[in-house]
Amino acid sequence: MSKRGEAYSQDLRERVLAALDSGMAARTIEPLFKVSLSYIYKAAARRRETGEVCARPQRNHVALKLAEHEEALRSKLEADPDARIVDLRAWAKTGLGIAISHARMWHMLKRLGLTYKKRRSMPANKSAPMSRRRAASGAAAKSG
Structure with a gap:
């Protein structure tokens, strides 16, 4: 199973199409290879219309303007x-x-390997605490 936006491997493509060619129903192939039903139909149609069985280049890449x-x-x-x-x-x-x-x-x-934070953290504020003190743990926190 591939991640969203990532092409299926060539090996998986070939196995899916071979299963389809052997007479298996697309609904049987779907759970077997963990691919979507629409992928099976689209892959079969593309092979039938163009003869292509390989993944096409991804077109969702946004070129970096800078x-x-x-x-x-x-x-x-x-x-x-x-x-x-x-x-x-x-x-x-x-x-x-x-x-x-x-x-x-x-x-x-x-x-470019650059970070947003340009300086080290500032030293702790000495005039007032910046966060609440932690509560005591266990029985010591309970007063009778």
Whole structure:
């Protein structure tokens, strides 16, 4: 069984079509190979119409708009290491003429191995606790 958006293996494709060719009903093949009924019908129809039995290339890939501007993005982040994603999107729009979503910019930073958090965590607040103290455990917490 393949993950959503991932093609079935060639071996599985061949076994499903061979079972269909041997005379098995599609409803019998479905639970046996753990494929959907619609996949069986579509694979059989595509083989009948075009002769294709291999997976076609996936068409759900979204090209990275900033792929050819990786070095420019790295340079921008070296010059301004605390730049927020909002700032980087504005820079891409004005400097490169590319409109890019927040998620795509985040994906590009991740792809470059860059993290959102630029500095280490701040030291604990000494004037007041930042979180509640944990309750005592067991019998010590109960007062009689």
